[in-house]
Amino acid sequence: MRIGILTGGGDCPGLNAVIRAVVRKGIGEHGDEVVGFRDGWRGVLEGDTVPLDLSAVRGILPRGGTVLGTSRTNPYAVEGGADRVLATLDRLGIDALIPIGGEDTLGVATRLAQAGVAVVGVPKTIDNDLDATDYTFGFDTAVGVAMEAIDRLHTTGDSHHRTLVVEVMGRHAGWIALHAGMAGGANVILIPEVPFDIDGVVAHCRHRFESGYSPIVVVSEGAAPKDGDLQLAAGEKDAFGHVRLGGIGAALAAVLEERTGRESRAVVLGHVQRGGTPSPFDRVLATRFGLAAIDAVHDGESGVMVALRGTDIVRVPLSAATEKLKLVPPERYAEAEVFFG
Numbered sequence: 001m002r003i004g005i006l007t008g009g010g011d012c013p014g015l016n017a018v019i020r021a022v023v024r025k026g027i028g029e030h031g032d033e034v035v036g037f038r039d040g041w042r043g044v045l046e047g048d049t050v051p052l053d054l055s056a057v058r059g060i061l062p063r064g065g066t067v068l069g070t071s072r073t074n075p076y077a078v079e080g081g082a083d084r085v086l087a088t089l090d091r092l093g094i095d096a097l098i099p100i101g102g103e104d105t106l107g108v109a110t111r112l113a114q115a116g117v118a119v120v121g122v123p124k125t126i127d128n129d130l131d132a133t134d135y136t137f138g139f140d141t142a143v144g145v146a147m148e149a150i151d152r153l154h155t156t157g158d159s160h161h162r163t164l165v166v167e168v169m170g171r172h173a174g175w176i177a178l179h180a181g182m183a184g185g186a187n188v189i190l191i192p193e194v195p196f197d198i199d200g201v202v203a204h205c206r207h208r209f210e211s212g213y214s215p216i217v218v219v220s221e222g223a224a225p226k227d228g229d230l231q232l233a234a235g236e237k238d239a240f241g242h243v244r245l246g247g248i249g250a251a252l253a254a255v256l257e258e259r260t261g262r263e264s265r266a267v268v269l270g271h272v273q274r275g276g277t278p279s280p281f282d283r284v285l286a287t288r289f290g291l292a293a294i295d296a297v298h299d300g301e302s303g304v305m306v307a308l309r310g311t312d313i314v315r316v317p318l319s320a321a322t323e324k325l326k327l328v329p330p331e332r333y334a335e336a337e338v339f340f341g
């Protein structure tokens with residue numbers, strides 16, 4: 001078979017491990033030819049391809065980012081985009097497509113599957129917010145980066161007797177903040193799912209100072225106070241209509257400084273969380289997803305996505321990827337709250 005593969009949306013540690021697994025098993029066991037599309041759906045729209053043979057995937061397992069490049073291009077937001085995508089696939093003789101992405105990339109994949117294209121999706125996002133899979137690769141790496149930052153911030157915060165507010169990614173889901181905050185022993189964790197009470201945050205910070213140590217407050221970029229709005233980094237939206245979040249860390253640090261009378265600084269981890277080498281967990285999960293995707297293609301599946309259920313890789317309808325965001329449930333937040341203050 002001639003298989004097309006692409007990576008769309010924000011990059012994520014583990015993307016190259018999926019590409020490698022698809023190519024290694026596709027060529028090695030199924031006798032396939034694999035074609036890479038550059039920069040997500042842009043490459044399909046424009047027929048911008050790169051041949052993926054065995055030598056093209058040597059050495060890429062530990063590499064962060066994606067050797068194919070990525071973009072947030074939405075073919076359905078471009079005039080005649082869907083027809084151009086179908087024409088490219090037809091012209092290149094692509095028998096099946098493996099898009100690797102989050103809800104946006106897989107949303108496009110769902111529509112293409114409905115239009116008759118053979119599509120098997122692979123979920124990815126550092127945010128871990130896809131309901132159809134227990135975990136997405138990239139999340140574990142992002143949490144590891146954020147946890148290490150928190151560990152380091154404890155010592156400098158304590159030395160200077162100042163509050164350190166750590167802003168992490170995650171969009172509308174607080175998974176990165178919750179896991180990194182728990183693993184790093186944060187004194188307060190603020191997530192989008194639970195609008196926060198600023199008086200409570202101030203009380204936790206004061207309590208921490210009274211114990212002789214300095215507070216670390218982990219705040220997810222999508223968190224907001226009970227009586228306030230989301231902090232937006234910029235007014236513009238991407239091709240899928242998402243606003244850019246960011247700035248809650250600095251806003252919160254200013255209020256905490258004023259209310260506690262102690263110096264307070266904000267640290268924005270930003271894209272550091274997305275870059276660099278994947279953790280062992282993410283390398284293995286991404287590799288298993290790639291193997292399962294190429295097998296699903298050869299089983300004649302379409303309109304499905306590979307997913308992790310417990311320790312098994314399963315196939316679920318592609319539409320399930322975009323149906324519902326997986327948010328932090330109240331009981332998981334309650335576990336973290338035990339350690340606040």
Ligand code: F6P
Pocket residue numbers: 010102125126127169170171221244245274
């Ligand atoms: O979805 C992954 C993610 O890293 C979010 O956590 C974050 O809000 C967003 O992408 C940032 O996107 P960009 O790199 O386009 O600014």
